[in-house]
Amino acid sequence: MQDLTRRKRFRHLFILLFTILIFALPLVLNNNYYLSVLVIIGIHSIVVIGLCLLMGYAGQISLGHAGFYGLGAYTSGIITSTYHTSPWVAMLVGAIGTGIVAYTIGIPIFKLKEHYLALATLGLGLIIHIIFVEEVALTGGPSGLTRPIPYLSIGGLELSNDFKYYYLVWLITLLAVIIANNVVHSRVGRALRSIHGSEFAARSLGVDIGKFKLRVFTLSAIYASIAGSLYAHYITFISPSPFGLMTSIQFVVMAVVGGLSSIWGPVFGVAGITVLTEALKTVVPQLIPEAGGEYEIVVYGTILVVIMIFLPEGLISGLANLYEGWRHRKGQADENS
Amino acid sequence: MKILEVSKLTKSFGGVTAVNDMNFSVNSGEIIAVIGPNGAGKTTLFNLITCIYPPTSGSILFKQKEIRGLTADQIAHLGISRTFQNLQIFNNMSVLENVMVGRHTKSKTGLLGAIFPLPAVQREEEAIVQSSLEKLALVGLADKALEAASNLPYGEQKMLEIARAVAMEPELLLLDEPAAGLNPTETRDLVEIIYKLRDQGITILLVEHDMETVMEIADRIVVLNFGNKLAEGTPYEIQNNREVIAAYLGEEGLSC
Numbered sequence: 001m002q003d004l005t006r007r008k009r010f011r012h013l014f015i016l017l018f019t020i021l022i023f024a025l026p027l028v029l030n031n032n033y034y035l036s037v038l039v040i041i042g043i044h045s046i047v048v049i050g051l052c053l054l055m056g057y058a059g060q061i062s063l064g065h066a067g068f069y070g071l072g073a074y075t076s077g078i079i080t081s082t083y084h085t086s087p088w089v090a091m092l093v094g095a096i097g098t099g100i101v102a103y104t105i106g107i108p109i110f111k112l113k114e115h116y117l118a119l120a121t122l123g124l125g126l127i128i129h130i131i132f133v134e135e136v137a138l139t140g141g142p143s144g145l146t147r148p149i150p151y152l153s154i155g156g157l158e159l160s161n162d163f164k165y166y167y168l169v170w171l172i173t174l175l176a177v178i179i180a181n182n183v184v185h186s187r188v189g190r191a192l193r194s195i196h197g198s199e200f201a202a203r204s205l206g207v208d209i210g211k212f213k214l215r216v217f218t219l220s221a222i223y224a225s226i227a228g229s230l231y232a233h234y235i236t237f238i239s240p241s242p243f244g245l246m247t248s249i250q251f252v253v254m255a256v257v258g259g260l261s262s263i264w265g266p267v268f269g270v271a272g273i274t275v276l277t278e279a280l281k282t283v284v285p286q287l288i289p290e291a292g293g294e295y296e297i298v299v300y301g302t303i304l305v306v307i308m309i310f311l312p313e314g315l316i317s318g319l320a321n322l323y324e325g326w327r328h329r330k331g332q333a334d335e336n337s
Numbered sequence: 338m339k340i341l342e343v344s345k346l347t348k349s350f351g352g353v354t355a356v357n358d359m360n361f362s363v364n365s366g367e368i369i370a371v372i373g374p375n376g377a378g379k380t381t382l383f384n385l386i387t388c389i390y391p392p393t394s395g396s397i398l399f400k401q402k403e404i405r406g407l408t409a410d411q412i413a414h415l416g417i418s419r420t421f422q423n424l425q426i427f428n429n430m431s432v433l434e435n436v437m438v439g440r441h442t443k444s445k446t447g448l449l450g451a452i453f454p455l456p457a458v459q460r461e462e463e464a465i466v467q468s469s470l471e472k473l474a475l476v477g478l479a480d481k482a483l484e485a486a487s488n489l490p491y492g493e494q495k496m497l498e499i500a501r502a503v504a505m506e507p508e509l510l511l512l513d514e515p516a517a518g519l520n521p522t523e524t525r526d527l528v529e530i531i532y533k534l535r536d537q538g539i540t541i542l543l544v545e546h547d548m549e550t551v552m553e554i555a556d557r558i559v560v561l562n563f564g565n566k567l568a569e570g571t572p573y574e575i576q577n578n579r580e581v582i583a584a585y586l587g588e589e590g591l592s593c
């Protein structure tokens with residue numbers, strides 16, 4: 001199957017090009033503000049890549065991913081600041097713990113009615129957030145963890161500035177892309193996509209739908225947890241506010257903007273929304289000085305609705321399809337003239 | 338040997354009894370046709386055998402084992418496979434990938450293997466591609482392997498469903514109106530494919546309206562009418578059965 005290997009090579013070439021771009025960017029972009037935005041884009045991309053696996057391939061929506069993100073962040077923050085364990089060990093503990101939480105709440109949900117996942121994760125996200133706020137002894141409550149969270153280090157090299165952290169975060173983001181890519185093009189990925197194509201046929205071919213959805217849900221929670229750990233060791237201070245419902249909604253919007261069934265879409269979706277959010281932060285107070293933070297929800301809501309109506313495959317694939325359609329019509333028009 | 342035994346099988350949907358107290362059995366290696374007017378309960382019978390929904394009462398034995406209470410995916414693992422009257426192609430996949438899903442029960446890569454594709458996983462993936470291509474060749478679609486399944490014409494999509502269903506190497510294959518919508522050439526090809534599958538040892542149960550095809554390939558025929566089994570026998574017996582003729586042609590047909 002020559003064509004098949006060619007397609008695979010093409011995918012790998014794309015990953016390689018993207019890697020080069022990512023790694024060259026800080027060298028030309030030597031500005032700390034931009035670098036810090038790019039680090040956050042990388043961290044959020046990890047969450048959204050996982051969320052896209054869940055939404056695009058298992059057809060499920062989660063409104064609680066900021067909760068899993070927070071579980072990773074708090075586990076890392078609490079363990080490293082209290083017990084001075086290696087941040088890597090803490091990250092692993094967070095990932096496993098979050099995976100167990102997701103798996104446990106997923107079991108009854110995927111056995112019962114699957115569309116309850118959105119509601120159940122919404123509830124779970126809220127509960128986790130309440131725990132962050134209320135368990136003052138453990139989490140520091142609303143004002144956050146006061147004990148200092150250490151920086152991550154690799155073999156004695158402390159990743160204490162944006163430049164170094166950028167490389168670590170994007171290396172892990174790239175790994176997240178490669179793993180997601182592997183999953184999508186495997187027996188598991190085919191099973192998931194087949195569920196999307198026809199549940200009847202998928203089941204009649206032996207695909208245990210609930211099992212596969214549950215596993216991909218767990219994987220996406222683990223992605224979010226790892227991203228949360230990376231966030232904690234980057235900011236080195238955590239409070240409950242970045243892990244609430246608003247962030248969960250933001251992740252869903254990013255996933256939808258990027259396009260659900262594409263592995264690269266998430267990164268573009270995150271970049272687009274993050275840049276927009278940053279821009280709004282400077283523009284909105286100038287235009288409407290009395291505006292609170294609530295304008296964000298209006299903006300996200302509007303984007304979500306517009307994308308769903310006009311570009312249901314997401315911004316990137318949607319625009320690509322529009323372009324294809326335009327080229328097709330133009331070709332026909334040229335033939336007719 | 339009896340591969341499938343249906344006894345006292347009943348399925349009601351609210352007030353409608355789609356399958357009523359039905360008894361019949363299928364021997365290993367046979368081609369059995371299920372015929373009957375629209376709404377007779379043929380598709381419902383298939384859905385009961387593949388555990389899409391549970392029967393209201395009665396039993397279904399596959400290889401002497403009760404399958405009541407199993408789920409549709411467990412039935413596949415036992416070795417029963419099917420196609421659908423209303424095409425259920427995976428439109429979001431290529432032709433080849435559709436058939437590769439058919440290898441699901443014959444492969445075992447899980448999430449961990451998918452994340453870390455070690456050599457063993459890659460070998461399994463290659464084996465899946467190989468056997469899927471063989472099944473595509475069987476139905477004459479090998480050269481369309483990489484096309485989007487949704488781009489195939491109707492007749493080829495029906496062939497694709499057959500390739501996908503046989504990819505799991507089932508012992509019992511259920512075909513729900515495989516010839517519907519096919520042109521005469523395609524119907525000939527279909528008959529040849531069914532014979533090949535039978536020669537490979539697959540037992541075939543099919544629903545079909547095209548009487549010429551049914552009379553040619555079926556070893557035995559089961560006739561349904563309003564959820565009841567009206568008759569059962571060889572094509573010759575069925576063609577000369579007064580009740581069947583009456584059901585098909587109405588009372589007029591009987592009187593002349």
Ligand SMILES: Nc1ncnc2c1ncn2[C@@H]1O[C@H](COP(=O)(O)OP(=O)(O)O)[C@@H](O)[C@H]1O
Binds near residue numbers: 355374375377381382
């Ligand atoms: N899921 C269902 N819910 C309610 N009624 C159904 C369902 N499936 C089939 N029926 C009814 O059962 C009867 C038999 O249908 P079906 O098995 O599809 O017939 P056939 O395949 O022989 O044309 C019809 O009256 C149909 O309306």
Ligand SMILES: [Mg+2]
Binds near residue numbers: 422
């Ligand atoms: Mg039918």
